[in-house]
Amino acid sequence: MIARACRAVPSAVWLAAALGLAMATPGAAIAQPAVFSARVDVVRVDVDVRRGDTQVAGLTAADFEILDNGVRQRVELVSATALPVNVVLALDGSNSLDAKERGHLVAAGRRVIDALRPQETAALVTFSDRVVIQTPFTDDAGRLRTLVGASAPATDTALYDAAHVAMLLGTSAPGRPIVILFSDGDDTASVLTGDALLDTAQRTGAVVCVVTLGESGQVLPRLAEVTGGVFVKETSLDRVAARFAEILDGFRRRYVVSFTPTGVAREGWHTLSVKVKGGGDVRARSGYWSGPAPTR
């Protein structure tokens, strides 16, 4: 059961056709930096709509109401099938997991990889006291399956740093980025604070879904909330594979809506409010930045 830590967050976003995204060549390693801009011309928003525990299907653009800084926008529905899903798996490699637990985590990662459809890609980030991009986005399932089981455990958990890297990586490919982040506890070693991480979340477009085991503090539920993701607190690692699959499946069935911001100042923070006619729990990003943060 996915915890409703981020229920009914009126939010959403993401960029832009204007991003000029130039990464994520299937099967390729990072060869050159992605080219994208902080300028927002078209805002795209992944929206999850539920009534009870059921995702609501069959909605049209007319069913959505989006307010950008309080100003109603003209909403269009984007065909989700036109936008491939790009999954960033960000997995805890700290040695607080024993061998059996690590086996469960590897199996969970492979379950996501095996579930990828044509056109969909995945990237893999592992973290302990340092963060490693094991592979950028690729559709090479064999390589992904190997790498997900290959990371060497180490001490400590630079969880926030890893989430920062994963979110940046998520925006490096055209399509719909989702970060599936797993940790068996809270951050212990990052240079980034929780506030800095949440700021990264507001400046990048990935939906972050967090699966944790044990204590997780306040930051991870908030991270899921501001990105329109979900926060799942599990009690056993042998259930994580099912949670990962559930998250990916649910993400595919979300709506993608877009709008061109109208009647609002271009620069700065834009708070989003997303509602649907007929009600329901709506989960989407809380807003987006356009341009640099103001310097104090």
Next chain:
Amino acid sequence: MVTIGRVALVAALTLGAALPAAGQIDSTTRRGVKDPRVAAWQAAVRTHVQAKIDEPLTTVAAWPTDAFDRVLKVVLPDEDAAFLARALVLHTDIALAQRTLPETPPPSGGPVAVVVIDGQRTRTVTRSPHWAVARRIAAELVKQSGPDPAAIVAAWYRASCALMQEWGDLDTLEAQLEAGVALFGRDPVLALQRGTLHQAFGDARLADYARERRALTAMRRNGIGTVASIGGRNASRPDASASGLSASRAELNVAEREFRRALALDPTLHEARIRLAHVLSQLGNDRQAVEVVQPAAEADLPPFSAFYAAMILGRSQEHLGRFAEAGAAYDRAAAHTGGAQSAEIGRSRVALAQGRPAEALTIVTAVTAQGVSPRDDPWTVYFRFHDPDAETLMLAWRERVK
């Protein structure tokens, strides 16, 4: 003075922990108490070679924990500074050997420490009882006349405490620091080390353990002798986050106080300045953290301190929204370490906040891609290391007792 022939000593040591029979030793009677270990111990003190795993060391190391109480009571008050300094060396070397060498494990029944990895208690281990023995010797040595004994003991406390901090052996360190500060209440380095201990207890890696420690202390204070074992990470602890946070803040408050004291005692102690700024930032006072750390960031410091100062300045400037200043500080931190991941992640954060997401991605890709050589990142060990480090301090102490 008890005397023992060197041949007799060697013969006894060859037999391992076998004790010399009373009749084989010409004098084992002091204050009406016969104990063959007294003479054997004195001989071991005189013949042990500093920093060597030799027979005197291995023999005394094998004695049961309770053997030293009588020996020290009988011998220490009558010995001179030179002998006491040698005794301090012997027991320090035994403690070091028992920490690091599998062939000289600490005896059972010694103090127990909890091993916490990545915030989780993993096991308990037995620690050497010889630090406590050495502290008793140090307490006698410091009473001796002349400046040297006090200087030797102060240097010993600084070095051993730095070493324990480096090991992460914080329970042992706490007892060591308590004794050190009792003798040298105005020593700025010991105040710095005490602050660092509490900074470590306030660290997320140890927050849960610190909370349990405080609860245990409170229960003991209230006369409750035992504490139910704390469950694993899946145990139901509904208030863990809140009380863990509160425990962390309490530890950081103590750390702040100690760092301020260290700086008051020695305003040139830049490491205390940097750590104070770090703690202030963790407590949400970034404006003051910037003021405190700025002089250290501008000083010509060794690489570890220079990196640490730049990182703390960068973080606090970033929290204050001064991204240009933060970026400059992270650039300096990266330069000090040849591009440590922590500094580069800081740089990427600033690039993102300044509206350059592509640059932010390029920066992190360069230091996190598979195949990139991991560089030593001092950020991951700031709560364990001092500058100068334990090895340097230990060598300085050994030079002093030569």
